[in-house]
Amino acid sequence: MSDTQKFVAAATVTVDALTHDIWAVWVDVNAWKNWNPGIDTVRMNGNFKQGTTISLTPSGGEQLEVVITEVAQGEYFTDETHLPFGVIRNHHRMEKVGDRVQITHEVVAEIGEEHVALFAKAIWPALQGDTSVGVLNIADLVGND
Amino acid sequence: MTVVTPTDLTVGDPYPNKCYLPFILYPPGMHRVPDGSEWLHSHIDLEQQGSDFTLYIGIPFCRTRCKSCPYFASLLSENDPKGREEQYVDALVKDILRWGSTRKFSTGLLRNIYIGGGTGSILKTHNLRRIVDTVFATFQVADDYEFTLEGNARDYDDEKIDYIVSSKINRLSLGVQSFQPEILGVIGSPHAAEDSARVIRAFQSRGFHNIQLDLMFNMPGHTLDIWRRDLETLAGLDIPHFTIYLYRIHKETIQNKLILKGKVERPKDPESPMVKAMYREAIEIAESLGYSMYMVDHFCKPGYENMYNHWNWKVYVDTLAVGPGSYSYFDGYRFGTETDVEKYVRLAQEDKPLISTVTEELSPRVQRERYIIFALLYYEIEYSFYESKFGTSFLEDFADEIGRLVRKGLVEVLDDRMKLTKLGLVWHTNVILEFFNPAFWGDAESLNEPNWSLNGVMVEVGAHARSHWLGEDDVTFYPPIPDAEATEAGDV
Numbered sequence: 001m002s003d004t005q006k007f008v009a010a011a012t013v014t015v016d017a018l019t020h021d022i023w024a025v026w027v028d029v030n031a032w033k034n035w036n037p038g039i040d041t042v043r044m045n046g047n048f049k050q051g052t053t054i055s056l057t058p059s060g061g062e063q064l065e066v067v068i069t070e071v072a073q074g075e076y077f078t079d080e081t082h083l084p085f086g087v088i089r090n091h092h093r094m095e096k097v098g099d100r101v102q103i104t105h106e107v108v109a110e111i112g113e114e115h116v117a118l119f120a121k122a123i124w125p126a127l128q129g130d131t132s133v134g135v136l137n138i139a140d141l142v143g144n145d
Numbered sequence: 146m147t148v149v150t151p152t153d154l155t156v157g158d159p160y161p162n163k164c165y166l167p168f169i170l171y172p173p174g175m176h177r178v179p180d181g182s183e184w185l186h187s188h189i190d191l192e193q194q195g196s197d198f199t200l201y202i203g204i205p206f207c208r209t210r211c212k213s214c215p216y217f218a219s220l221l222s223e224n225d226p227k228g229r230e231e232q233y234v235d236a237l238v239k240d241i242l243r244w245g246s247t248r249k250f251s252t253g254l255l256r257n258i259y260i261g262g263g264t265g266s267i268l269k270t271h272n273l274r275r276i277v278d279t280v281f282a283t284f285q286v287a288d289d290y291e292f293t294l295e296g297n298a299r300d301y302d303d304e305k306i307d308y309i310v311s312s313k314i315n316r317l318s319l320g321v322q323s324f325q326p327e328i329l330g331v332i333g334s335p336h337a338a339e340d341s342a343r344v345i346r347a348f349q350s351r352g353f354h355n356i357q358l359d360l361m362f363n364m365p366g367h368t369l370d371i372w373r374r375d376l377e378t379l380a381g382l383d384i385p386h387f388t389i390y391l392y393r394i395h396k397e398t399i400q401n402k403l404i405l406k407g408k409v410e411r412p413k414d415p416e417s418p419m420v421k422a423m424y425r426e427a428i429e430i431a432e433s434l435g436y437s438m439y440m441v442d443h444f445c446k447p448g449y450e451n452m453y454n455h456w457n458w459k460v461y462v463d464t465l466a467v468g469p470g471s472y473s474y475f476d477g478y479r480f481g482t483e484t485d486v487e488k489y490v491r492l493a494q495e496d497k498p499l500i501s502t503v504t505e506e507l508s509p510r511v512q513r514e515r516y517i518i519f520a521l522l523y524y525e526i527e528y529s530f531y532e533s534k535f536g537t538s539f540l541e542d543f544a545d546e547i548g549r550l551v552r553k554g555l556v557e558v559l560d561d562r563m564k565l566t567k568l569g570l571v572w573h574t575n576v577i578l579e580f581f582n583p584a585f586w587g588d589a590e591s592l593n594e595p596n597w598s599l600n601g602v603m604v605e606v607g608a609h610a611r612s613h614w615l616g617e618d619d620v621t622f623y624p625p626i627p628d629a630e631a632t633e634a635g636d637v
Contacts, residue, residue, distance in 0.1 A: 018399075020209070020210040020218070020220055021398075021399040021402075023220060024210055024212050024333045024399050027209050028330055028333055029330075030330040031331075031408070034403075034408045047299055047336065048208075048209070071223065072223075072224055072226075073208050073209065073221060073222045074222060075222060140406075141399075141402065141406060141408065142399060142402065
């Protein structure tokens with residue numbers, strides 16, 4: 001891993017919502033566009049479980065294959081995309097905080113040294129921005145506030 | 146209010162508002178009890194000789210909660226690091242054994258068993274086996290028993306299918322909803338479109354054919370064209386029983402929020418031409434394939450009626466329900482087990498039942514009303530059976546109600562039975578509301594009591610004044626309910 005550089009961004013929102021409602025929004029992959037502004041088209045190829053692939057076209061980009069790598073129903077899931085310049089992992093988790101629920105989306109990109117400059121300039125700002133906007137959009141969809 | 150006279154029959158409706166209920170529970174009003182164990186022992190004679198009964202076993206878990214599901218469900222992670230499934234099944238087995246240790250249930254004859262939920266099929270194979278073995282080791286089970294496992298095609302792998310085929314489970318019920326991926330995603334079903342057909346064929350190839358599936362119509366984005374494709378797929382699967390349910394948006398669900406925010410298309414009005422066509426075509430296709438609609442929205446080939454419903458609603462035996470979110474009925478009481486899975490487990494470890502809400506003791510009159518309300522799901526009341534059950538005459542007990550229904554053209558009074566007319570079938574839910582006890586109308590207080598599954602929906606119906614659904618006793622016909630979406634005909 002010495003020849004890669006890690007980019008990490010996370011956004012958290014605490015909302016008056018039910019965990020199963022948040023989960024229902026997460027697992028409806030074909031409707032991720034409802035809350036993630038960085039997606040042009042998306043389609044899940046099977047059930048929402050570990051190993052299932054997702055065909056996703058980011059806004060202004062080419063279609064990618066995303067793999068669901070971890071699933072704990074009602075708690076968290078992770079997806080992973082392997083790209084020529086590195087790997088991007090999205091960790092989505094929720095946690096009860098009193099009567100409310102904390103929703104976190106963390107994106108971790110491991111980028112090859114030779115691609116770092118271009119990634120930092122051309123891709124990372126949008127990924128960071130979409131992460132923040134995404135959790136706020138989910139909170140807006142599921143919240144009772 | 147404008148009164149439409151009987152001469153205007155073709156333009157008049159029998160009631161001012163049409164009621165839609167996905168499921169019926171009666172009586173709806175229940176109140177909480179602080180100590181369920183104490184209540185049980187002071188109200189029910191558990192040492193009496195047993196009689197015929199059915200057993201409902203609730204599995205409170207789902208992998209995801211469908212977006213407009215009104216039922217209680219707790220999300221269960223596949224990796225289940227805290228062992229919640231094992232703890233729950235341990236508790237369930239203890240609870241079954243505790244009920245089975247009473248004279249009432251050890252000497253009674255268990256007619257029918259139903260594992261529902263939540264998602265019954267979500268359990269690991271060894272836990273299903275523990276439950277099945279416990280039931281047969283604990284109760285006297287009728288030779289012609291039926292044992293249904295309800296669930297979702299997502300949960301079935303070869304190991305589970307092989308076990309079920311070789312087990313005492315002899316009927317499968319699958320919540321299919323639709324065979325179209327775009328619809329399943331919108332309603333939040335946990336399974337992929339191809340799962341249902343795959344699992345049905347896997348069972349059939351092993352010689353297991355007694356399969357029911359549930360379809361829904363008028364889901365968001367559902368068109369007549371998509372519905373026809375669902376019915377065509379159904380026809381190709383050669384299963385002996387299916388049901389159709391009108392999709393409903395329940396208020397406190399994520400689907401309602403998504404619709405209000407414009408993210409999901411609102412389903413069509415149930416009275417719209419498209420929805421009426423969906424229902425009509427389902428019946429036509431079913432009949433052309435040799436199914437009969439033997440009870441409201443339930444279709445089967447000869448000999449494949451749902452016997453769990455039959456025993457509970459037509460023969461009207463006791464129901465013992467175990468597990469969080471379930472409701473029992475016996476000895477003149479309905480009582481419910483709340484939805485707190487951890488509390489259920491804790492009390493089971495202490496060898497105590499979790500009984501959370503109860504009705505008052507049902508008067509003989511209310512018990513008869515309850516029978517009629519359920520039996521009318523089968524369109525008719527047989528006088529002789531009613532009399533054998535209650536010792537009184539149906540025509541005398543409910544003369545006023547029957548008179549109103551006859552006047553509105555909703556029932557026919559024949560020599561041996563009262564039968565719904567075609568119009569009565571269209572207004573079926575309002576017809577059964579005619580048999581609600583007058584004391585149960587306008588019961589807004591029960592809205593503040595704990596309700597789960599569809600009891601809350603029933604309580605909402607009863608919170609209205611009787612006249613909201615049924616109008617005034619001296620008015621026979623009302624102006625037709627406006628066809629709010631007549632303009633949607635172009636969408637069909």
